[in-house]
Amino acid sequence: MSKILVIDIGSTSTKLALFLDHDALLRESVEHAPERLSRLHSYDEWLKFHDEVVTSVLHGWLKELDGLSLVVSRGGLTRPVQGGAYYVNDAMLRDLRSGDYGWHPCNIGPCIASSIADRYGTKAIIYDSPVSDELIQLARFSGLKGMERGAAFHVLSQKSAGRKAARELGVPYEQGNFIVAHLGGGITIGAHEKGRIIDGTHGLDEGPFTPQRTGGLPLQGVLKLCFSGQLTQEELGRRLFGQGGVHSYLGTHDIAAIERRADNGDEEALVVLKAMGYQISKDICSMAAVLDGRIHAVVLTGNLCRARTVVTEIRNRVRFLGQFLIFPGEDELESLAHAGLRIMSPGGESVNIYVNK
Numbered sequence: 001m002s003k004i005l006v007i008d009i010g011s012t013s014t015k016l017a018l019f020l021d022h023d024a025l026l027r028e029s030v031e032h033a034p035e036r037l038s039r040l041h042s043y044d045e046w047l048k049f050h051d052e053v054v055t056s057v058l059h060g061w062l063k064e065l066d067g068l069s070l071v072v073s074r075g076g077l078t079r080p081v082q083g084g085a086y087y088v089n090d091a092m093l094r095d096l097r098s099g100d101y102g103w104h105p106c107n108i109g110p111c112i113a114s115s116i117a118d119r120y121g122t123k124a125i126i127y128d129s130p131v132s133d134e135l136i137q138l139a140r141f142s143g144l145k146g147m148e149r150g151a152a153f154h155v156l157s158q159k160s161a162g163r164k165a166a167r168e169l170g171v172p173y174e175q176g177n178f179i180v181a182h183l184g185g186g187i188t189i190g191a192h193e194k195g196r197i198i199d200g201t202h203g204l205d206e207g208p209f210t211p212q213r214t215g216g217l218p219l220q221g222v223l224k225l226c227f228s229g230q231l232t233q234e235e236l237g238r239r240l241f242g243q244g245g246v247h248s249y250l251g252t253h254d255i256a257a258i259e260r261r262a263d264n265g266d267e268e269a270l271v272v273l274k275a276m277g278y279q280i281s282k283d284i285c286s287m288a289a290v291l292d293g294r295i296h297a298v299v300l301t302g303n304l305c306r307a308r309t310v311v312t313e314i315r316n317r318v319r320f321l322g323q324f325l326i327f328p329g330e331d332e333l334e335s336l337a338h339a340g341l342r343i344m345s346p347g348g349e350s351v352n353i354y355v356n357k
């Protein structure tokens with residue numbers, strides 16, 4: 001029997017589970033208060049914060065962790081890689097810590113996974129990294145020579161939702177075309193063609209505004225902000241990626257609370273939620289062009305799918321595209337655990353070695 005610990009550090013939460021083969025024996029999801037996250041600055045501060053969260057959860061699981069076989073973490077922002085499994089090694093940890101390929105709280109997960117694996121005398125891996133790059137050539141053009149577009153998506157969540165939609169429609173995922181939007185603290189929207197994400201909105205650089213991030217912005221405004229002399233690069237990064245989007249308009253990324261405000265007649269709260277749905281809809285429609293209009297379904301997933309106002313706005317605007325499926329929440333923990341199982345099975349999936357550029 002395989003005992004696999006799974007770690008998924010997202011932008012607003014830390015999720016953990018201990019799997020015995022296919023089944024989750026223990027599971028915990030810890031939501032983080034926006035005010036707490038806004039006090040974290042350096043990689044080490046983020047690491048200390050998440051390490052304490054993970055340690056306190058695992059403290060209650062000590063007996064069950066005995067005989068741990070493998071630790072599987074969601075990957076972080078490294079150089080582009082292929083899909084599938086990679087060992088967490090020093091080269092990967094160096095790139096995640098440096099932030100050379102971008103900063104996201106998921107950069108912390110592999111580091112914590114690696115130290116737990118060391119403690120239990122086993123290995124740590126990541127699977128289907130957010131920077132798994134399957135983009136087609138045309139998708140790589142940004143419009144400025146020397147600045148190439150890249151992949152940074154909720155790959156695990158999007159592919160798992162794409163597979164669920166395919167099952168529901170009776171189409172093999174590897175033969176279908178789907179537009180999949182992961183709606184969470186971050187939002188990414190991918191064009192899935194025959195099992196590959198051939199284009200999509202980059203989680204940090206582009207796309208709709210999210211509970212915490214600005215998404216794409218008017219360029220002239222950004223230029224002015226950069227050279228205003230009022231903000232350091234770190235402060236600007238924080239404003240765009242941690243305190244942007246809904247947070248910048250309403251001072252919080254707690255969307256359930258904002259929906260309650262909207263339900264109680266707060267017009268400002270309502271219009272911000274609708275505007276987020278409006279922007280998501282525009283990017284969903286742009287992926288229809290990527291797929292030449294040949295789509296089996298538009299699929300929504302992630303915890304933000306529980307926001308009725310946002311989902312209604314999207315449904316009304318994109319339903320002309322055809323089938324519209326919603327899978328609230330995400331299956332990232334299951335996807336990681338099942339990948340670990342495939343790797344541990346005799347003659348199973350192989351694990352790649354990450355190397356620096």
Ligand SMILES: Nc1ncnc2c1ncn2[C@@H]1O[C@H](COP(=O)(O)OP(=O)(O)OP(=O)(O)O)[C@@H](O)[C@H]1O
Nearest residue numbers: 010011012013184185186211254255256303304306
């Ligand atoms: N019941 C709910 N109603 C409305 N919104 C909700 C609900 N539950 C969670 N959310 C919102 O969903 C978002 C978090 O989604 P999710 O847990 O999928 O993201 P995450 O894993 O923290 O971040 P990411 O995966 O983007 O890095 C938050 O903005 C939260 O306010």
Ligand SMILES: CCCC(=O)O
Nearest residue numbers: 130152153154186203
């Ligand atoms: C970087 C991919 C994940 C996210 O956008 O949150």
